[in-house]
Amino acid sequence: MTNESDSGPLAGLRVLDLTRLLPGPVCTLYLADLGADVVKIEDTGAGDYARNLGNRPGTVSAFFRAVNRNKRSAALNLKDSRGRKAFTSLVKHADVVVEGFRPGAVANLAVDYEILAGINPRIVYASISGYGQTGPRAQAAGHDINYLGYAGVLEQTGTRDGPPALCNLQIADLLGGAAAAAIGILAALVGAQRTGRGRHVDVAMADAALAHNIFALHALTQWGRTLPRGEDLLTGGVPCYGVYGTQDGRWLAVGALEDKFWQTLCSTIERPDLAPLAFALGDEGARVRQALETVFAAAPLAQWVDRFAGADCCVTPVNTLDEALVDPQFVARGMVVERPDGSRQYAPPFKVSGHDFVVTRDAPAHGEHTAEVLREAGYDDAEIAALVADGAIAIAVARADG
Numbered sequence: 001m002t003n004e005s006d007s008g009p010l011a012g013l014r015v016l017d018l019t020r021l022l023p024g025p026v027c028t029l030y031l032a033d034l035g036a037d038v039v040k041i042e043d044t045g046a047g048d049y050a051r052n053l054g055n056r057p058g059t060v061s062a063f064f065r066a067v068n069r070n071k072r073s074a075a076l077n078l079k080d081s082r083g084r085k086a087f088t089s090l091v092k093h094a095d096v097v098v099e100g101f102r103p104g105a106v107a108n109l110a111v112d113y114e115i116l117a118g119i120n121p122r123i124v125y126a127s128i129s130g131y132g133q134t135g136p137r138a139q140a141a142g143h144d145i146n147y148l149g150y151a152g153v154l155e156q157t158g159t160r161d162g163p164p165a166l167c168n169l170q171i172a173d174l175l176g177g178a179a180a181a182a183i184g185i186l187a188a189l190v191g192a193q194r195t196g197r198g199r200h201v202d203v204a205m206a207d208a209a210l211a212h213n214i215f216a217l218h219a220l221t222q223w224g225r226t227l228p229r230g231e232d233l234l235t236g237g238v239p240c241y242g243v244y245g246t247q248d249g250r251w252l253a254v255g256a257l258e259d260k261f262w263q264t265l266c267s268t269i270e271r272p273d274l275a276p277l278a279f280a281l282g283d284e285g286a287r288v289r290q291a292l293e294t295v296f297a298a299a300p301l302a303q304w305v306d307r308f309a310g311a312d313c314c315v316t317p318v319n320t321l322d323e324a325l326v327d328p329q330f331v332a333r334g335m336v337v338e339r340p341d342g343s344r345q346y347a348p349p350f351k352v353s354g355h356d357f358v359v360t361r362d363a364p365a366h367g368e369h370t371a372e373v374l375r376e377a378g379y380d381d382a383e384i385a386a387l388v389a390d391g392a393i394a395i396a397v398a399r400a401d402g
Contacts, residue, residue, distance in 0.1 A: 007035065007354065007355050007356065008033075008034045008035015008036070008352075008355050009034055009035060009352055009354075009355060010031055010034040010035040010036040011035035011036070012035075012037075013031070013035070013036040013037065013095045013096065013189075014036070014037050014039070014093060014094040014095050014096070015028055015031050015032075015036050015037065015038045015039065015094070015095065015096040015097075015098065016039050016041055016087075016090055016091065016094050016096065016097045016098070017038050017039065017040045017041060017071065017098050018041050018097065018098060018099040018100065018101070018106075018111075019098055019099060019100035019128065020042075020047075020048035020049065020050060020100065021048070021049075021050050021100075022050070022067065022170060022173050022174070022177070022178075023100060023128055023170075023173045023174065023176070023177020023178050023181070023205065024098055024099075024100040024128050024177060024178075024181070025040075025048070025050070025067040025068055026067050026174060026177070026178035027098060027126075027128065027177065027178040027179075027181040027182045027185070028040075028071065028098055029067050029068070029069070029070070029071075029178075030178070030179075030182045030348065031096070031182065031185070032069070032070035032071050033069075033070055033348045033357055034348070034352070034355070035355070036096075037072070038070065038071040038072070039071070039072045039073070039074055039090065039369070039373055040068060040071045040072065040073045040074070040364060041074055041076055041078075041087065041090075042073055042074070042075045042076075042366055042367065043075065043076075043077060043078070044075045044076065044077045044083070044367070044391060044392075044393065044394040047073070047075060047366035047367070048064065048068070048366075050063060050064040050067075050068075051064045051366070060363070062343050064363055065339075065343070065345070065362065065363040066345045066346070066363075067363075068363035068364065069345065069359050069361060069362060069363050070359060070360055070361050071361065071363065071364060072361070072364055072368065072369035072372070072373060073364035073365065073366060073367055073368045073369055073370070073396070074090075074367060074369055074370040074372075074373045074374070074393070075366055075367030075370050075393060075394035075395070075396070076370070076392070076393050077391060077392050077393065077394075078109045078111060079109065080390075080391065080392045082387055082390065082392035083387070083392040083393055084109070084110060084111065086374060086377070086379070086387065086392065086393060087111060088111070088116070088119055089374075089377040089378065089379075090373060090374075090377050091116050091119050091120050091123060092119060092120055092377075093120075093376075093377065094120065094123060095122070095123070095124060095189065095192075096123070096124045096125075096126065096185055096189070097111075097116060097123060097124070097125045097126070098125075098126045098128065098181070098185070099111075099125075099126070099127055099128070100127075100128040100129065100177070101127075101129075102129065102139060102141075103127070103129055103132075103133045103138045103139060104139070106127070113125040113127075113200040117198060117200075120198075121196065121197055121198065122192050122196060122197065122198050123192075123198040124185055124188040124189050124192055124198045124199060124201065125198065125199075125200050125201065126181050126184060126185050126188075126200075126201040126203060127200065127201070127202050127203065128176075128177045128181050128203045128205070129203070129204060129205070130142035130143075130146070130147060130204065130205050130206060131147075131204050131205075131206050131207075132202055132203075132204030132206075132207060133202045134202075137150075137206075142205075142206070143173075144170040144171065144172045144173045144205070145166065146206075147172035147173075147176070147205045147206040147209050148171060148172050148209050149164075150206050150209075150210075151172070151206055151209035151210040151213055152210070152213055152216055152226075153171065153172075153209050153210075153213050153216075155226075155229065156213070156216050156226065156229050156232070156235065157229060157235075158229045158230065158235075159229070159230045159236065160228070160229070160230030160231060160236060161230065162229075162230070164229070165229075171209060172205040172206065172208060172209040173205060175205075175208050175209065175212060176203060176204065176205035176206070176207065176208025176209060177203065177205045177208075179208075180203055180208045181201065181203040184201035184203055185201055188201050215232065215233070215234055216232075219232060237281070237285075238278065238279045238280065238281070238285060239274075239277065239278060239279075239280055239285060239288040239289045239292060240254065240255075240256045240257055240261075240262050240265075240278040240279065241254065241255055241256070241257055242254055242289070243318060244292055244293055244296040244297075245293065245296065245297055246296055246297065246299065246300055246301040246304060247297055247298060247299050247300045247301075248300040248301055250300070250301035250317070250318065251301075251317075251318035252296055252301065252304055252315055252316070252317060252318065253315070253316050253317070253318050254292070254314070254315050255314035255315070255316075256278065256313050256314050256315065257278075257314075259278065260313075261312070261313040261314050262275070262278040262313070263275055264311050264312060264313035265311070265313045265315060268307060268308060268311045268313065268315075269292075269295050271291065271295065274288055274291060274292075301317055304317075305317050325344060333347075333351075334347050334357075335347050335349075337359060339359070339362075345359075364396075365396035366394070366396050367393070367394040367395050367396040368395075368396040370384075370393050370394060370395045370396070371384050371395055374387075374393070
């Protein structure tokens with residue numbers, strides 16, 4: 001059985017998703033939104049505990065619902081031989097398995113790539129972890145902040161003379177555990193279609209953070225050192241690229257790197273004296289930045305937005321999320337999805353011709369589709385009932401949206 005979104009480019013693809021929380025579920029969300037049938041394989045206990053992440057009593061968290069829409073859920077006890085057999089019966093007809101355990105855990109459960117490839121040679125098996133399946137740190141625990149720290153990203157993030165700054169967008173988790181994993185999976189699927197053999201895709205979130213730390217590597221290669229945070233081209237080291245405060249405590253993002261943009265900025269604020277000084281450094285750079293700070297601090301954000309509305313120079317407001325969600329550009333692109341209960345989610349960050357994104361399923365309840373997917377694998381109702389009675393599988397009694 002495929003996801004109801006038959007127009008999706010991945011319609012007919014079956015994905016078994018063993019992940020939870022953020023990186024893996026966002027990876028499989030991409031696949032589900034493109035039409036793949038993603039079956040979320042959860043344990044028979046708590047399942048994905050993101051369901052209860054900061055939610056109100058009696059409800060499921062908006063976070064869980066946002067990253068698990070368009071998926072089904074089957075609750076299997078992989079520590080039980082019968083639950084494991086049920087899982088391998090699903091693998092026979094699957095295209096992709098995605099797991100996010102610490103390296104070695106899937107081998108202990110006897111559901112690692114080597115075993116599953118013996119059952120289905122075409123299977124694409126993605127392992128998402130902090131540091132990868134190999135190397136001296138493979139078994140270490142970590143979070144986004146740790147991966148960014150090791151990869152030299154955190155050290156470059158922040159303001160001049162200030163401490164490293166934290167970001168509420170999980171760069172390594174999403175760039176590595178979600179986007180990079182999806183790319184690897186899709187590449188391996190193309191290979192499997194051509195050769196009949198799947199592959200093991202080993203994704204390390206720390207690797208992804210390092211591999212995309214491009215401007216810092218450029219500086220190190222070009223000059224033999226990275227500049228302190230706040231002093232490089234894109235971290236506030238030059239007047240033409242940075243953030244400036246406004247009278248009402250808001251901020252403007254100035255990205256006038258090209259000369260034509262900088263010249264337009266200087267004309268718009270009536271400071272032709274600054275026109276030659278876009279990339280001023282040292283004391284002169286500090287003087288230009290101070291001049292811009294003084295100019296922008298003289299009026300509230302809304303006034304600056306109006307003033308720059310017709311000026312092509314990459315000067316824009318620093319929006320709050322509330323403002324971003326109603327921004328006319330994002331609205332025109334259909335980036336905000338209003339759900340029947342009044343909650344909001346993001347649409348996929350890609351538009352594919354011939355496929356209109358739609359939420360065909362709300363995020364599933366824990367084990368909501370266990371019986372359904374096992375029937376598809378050939379189990380009859382009596383066998384399913386016996387597995388439930390023995391604790392090898394679980395079946396939900398309530399939907400995720402409570």
